[in-house]
Amino acid sequence: MTWKNISEQPRVAELLAGSLRHDRLAHAYLFAGPRGSGKKKIALHLAKSLFCTELAGDACGECLQCRRIDAGNHPDVHVIVPDGATLKIDQVRALQKEMMMRAVESGRKVYVLEHADRMTTQAANSLLKFLEEPPAGVTAILLTENSHAVLPTILSRCQVMVFAPLSPEVIAGRLQAEGIAPGLARTASHITTHLEQAREYCQSEWFAQLRNIVIQLVSEMKQRNSLALMTIQDLFGKNDSLKEELPLFLDLLILWLRDILYVQVGRETRLINSDQQDVLSRQALVWTRAELLHGIDLVMETRKRIERNANPQLALERLVLQIQEG
Ligand SMILES: [Zn+2]
Structure with a gap:
């Protein structure tokens, strides 16, 4: 998969690929869109594009760097999910400490923060300071299904990318590519805009x-x-x-x-x-x-x-x- 054939969000993919090409990546992004619209996949593709040793500004998915990111064990790419119902200040502090350390490879670090709307107030304030004075070489990618619940002060520090719900054609195409019968794939794709949900139905x-x-x-x-x-x-x-x-x-x-x-x-x-x-x-x-x-x-x-x-x-x-x- 490359930026050109990310079917979920062609517009977002094009924007990010352009920013990479012109070395104009923002320090912080907020990917806002419904579940299953490709937020995490594109966040990881962006991370891979920064570390991939085979392609410039894109990700091959096969080199050691890409594979370590996919496997979740790249030393300079961190994915944080809320610990329980909310993302807590200790998590943000641990993240900041991690990000302040010298990058192991290539001087870059990336963190992906899932459910950015579920931060405690303390965690959000702590993150806000970090977003205001980002260490060199650090790229933040916040994900949310509910951008209205993200603090406006945090929103204003991020470049917001709106992820549209997947079209039935995209969902049906993906399911068929996975070997699901076309009739069933089409039916499921018209019932839900969530790829995972549609796959669950078909299976x-x-x-x-x-x-x-x-x-x-x-x-x-x-x-x-x-x-x-x-x-x-x-x-x-x-x-x-x-x-x-x-x-x-x-x-x-x-x-x-x-x-x-x-x-x-x-x-x-x-x-x-x-x-x-x-x-x-x-x-x-x-x-x-x-x-x-x-x-x-x-x-x-x-x-x-x-x-x-x-x-x-x-x-x-x-x-x-x-x-x-x-
Ligand atoms: Zn690669």
Whole structure:
């Protein structure tokens, strides 16, 4: 991986690569963005780019320096995570001591501070002094998912880089590159903007199962009998953790109904469940467009009702009946 092919945050990568090229790196950065948007990966790539012996201003990932940084045992690159719920002053002091010592290699040091919004006030004040008078050759990279909670005084000492949530295309591409089936990868990438979460979905058995139940349910709802209701009762009877998975189930249901709509209007290239085109085509024949649109509304309403603590099974049964009544 080089700066040019960091797919998560091409804009940030380009900015940092440019700063490295022109030797205009800031003393301190704050990478702000949601979980899974590549903050730590890019922070480590930046560190590697400063030490790599093979590439200038970039990282080969294979030389001894790069490998030691990846393995977390480079003497001049330190990653600090909160000790418990907060980052404490002792941690910041230990870090400062470490950073004041002469660099073992090449006169540079880098520290990456995760969850920079979780510092105690003392820790933040101590770090602030350090940011105000940075020792020569030290680069600070602060990471946060919640930049609003970072002290303004700290923010003002850092160059802030905003990390956007990953696009579904990037997530799906990464998952497929890891060998996950395209249909499942695409579905997961539309459910969450977190790569790790999406990977977890794809690797769990129940994610594929939930999608199968959605497919079954949508087919049964068009049969004017109580099959669909029985499927829901079954679902709740067998699965204790269903309550937590219900929002996910409803999201999958919305994506599925939307896919049937796409088939009806001939936009098959936009299908999320692209591996299920045959089933979608069959269902597209028995649903009217009005029913689908109404159905999607009802699912969204049900999702809200469950968030407000409605009984999940009753809410789902009610949803099925409402959709069946049209
Ligand atoms: Zn290297």
